[in-house]
Amino acid sequence: MRNWSRLRTLSRPEMLFLAHCLAVVAAVRIGLTFSSYNRIRDLVIRLDARGAASVADLRRVAWGVAAAARIVPGASCLTQALAGQYLLARQGSASNIRIGIERDTGAEFRAHAWLISSNQIVLGGSIAGFAHLADHGQ
Template sequence: MFLGYCLMVVMAVRLGLTLFSYSRIRSVVTRLDASQCASMGDLRRIAWGVAAAARFVPRASCLTQALSGQYILARQGNESKIRIGIERGTGERLKAHAWLVSDNHIVLGGSVDGFTHLLDHGGR
């Protein structure tokens, strides 16, 4: 049941990012009142669900996954932020990465070693 919900969210976010801007999709998430911290169990469950669902959605990038996880957390009243960075030492080609952080725990986005943190997009 939860995997199905995650799949619907990831698909909706992926479609939204295709049709609209990142700012517009993020504004949907930030409308939700999210002010508490999630439990580690909830963070693990959401990380698993979103990552598993993303395997079935073409081009479900790190940004798609981070926004999806942030939306699911916010629906539960839990705050999080999307952190965006760039890879160091890539030469001419710029490589960006997005990851989801909640209460200083990386929820989605895997290893961020080698990435320089540029900005955070919080809940509000």
């Protein structure tokens, strides 16, 4: 109930952006279910994104994707990173997806993905405790 009351306080542009984020996160989630990461990523990097995003744009994308991910079942960190990268690329802003594995987990293997833009973590939380494997940029 609390989330619905928050939804009513959003402006029309915020509502439209949230709906757009929801559609993108859902499409990426479905794409990753029925296709490969590389194929979905290839669709994203076709967009010519070379500019730097403003802090406000990064926060907006982080908010929209995180909110949409709470609604879309199974929206993993990779789903969120790809969706955020797409949203930033649509506005011409470059970003990277960083893949890492958690250190000292014993026999259990845990991977994580972050969205990085302008040397800032947009989505994914802290990188502390993870070993860097790869960056996939545009």
